[in-house]
Amino acid sequence: MKAKKILWLVLGLGIVFVAHHLGFGPYRPRFPVKVGASTEPPSVLTREQDNLLADIRAIGLRRDHSQIVKVRAALKEEHPFILITALLALGRLGATESVEDIRALQKRLQDDSHIQSFAALALARIQAESAVPQTVNQEQLRQKIKHFLTAADLSVRQIYKGASWYIAQWQAGRYRDLAPFEVQALRQIAEITSEAYEKGVQDAFTVVGLDFSRDHAAQLKAQLGQMSREQRVQWLVDLLSKKRVGRWEEEYEVQALADEGLFASKAIITKLREMRTHRTQYPYNASFALLFRALICIGDTDSIPVVRSFLNDSDRWVRYYAEQTLRHLEQGWRVVRAIDY
Secondary structure, three states, rough: OOHHHHHHHHHHHHHHHHHHHHHHOOOOOOOOOOOOOOOOOOOOOHHHHHHHHHHHHHHHHHHOOHHHHHHHOOOOOOOOHHHHHHHHHHHHHHHHHHHHHHHHHHHHHOOOOOOHHHHHHHHHHHHHHHHOOOOOOOHHHHHHHHHHHHOOOOOHHHHEEEHHHHHHHHHHHOOOOOOOOOHHHHHHHHHHHHHHHHOOOOOOHHHHHOOOHHHHHHHHHHHOOOHHHHHHHHHHHHOOOOOOOOOOOHHHHHHHHHHOOHHHHHHHHHHHHHHHHHHHHOOOHHHHHHHHHHHHHHOHHHHHHHHHHOOOOOOHHHHHHHHHHHHHHHHOOOOOOOOOO
């Protein structure tokens, strides 16, 4: 009888474990999330730290393995934003040589540090990139996503539950931290799928079959991933130039535009000149602020003349935004607006 009870207990625990792994039951975050807690905000980044962060992000986005030493060295920094950006870059690079560095960082961090989730995310991306370095057909894409989910110890159901929880908490004003691990994983999958699409897997998003609309940043990645570079830049410039107010979602759009670098800067300059010429057609100062922010992220000094032309604008807020942008550009001070994008 005792043996039978033990057997039933083991079976019950097994069922609970499998159910949790598959995402059944209530949302249980893989990594701790602090709701309603008054956490100490990160210290303000210096100009040198901001520029380092921007450099590291660009290295990851360009897949520039020649500068991987700079990214690995950043794991020894203390500021959480630099650590997160470095981890995301190493994941994009598929940097197998950095695995031990990441594990050393995990040991150095407290267990409840939110950076732990980004470390796990980087390791999962590295493993997926190592297992399937090319995604030029449907099967390779399926395998890469499978490797990523396995390494991240996640199911699609868990990801969806995390995304639903995140947006509900955000809308209720109970959670203002970076998105939880499950949502970050969805963004990574959107990025992996976009890369496959760019390499010729035209039905990549159909093959993956995930609902990226459950998270704004993931949906933006998926949407932009199905456009050419020219289309992305023009769409984003037009979108931002029509904004009436600036909300948290716009930070991802500003960052996506800035990630296109000098190519985007030229399009922004052209748009700002048009907005200045037809000023009455652009009555909302938020549209100017958002385009100026993108220029700060890019750091293109060629944009200084057009920004300076708004110092005498009739709208005092446009003048203010122009002054702030001009100061950053003249000092060579770049900023990353969305570190988790």
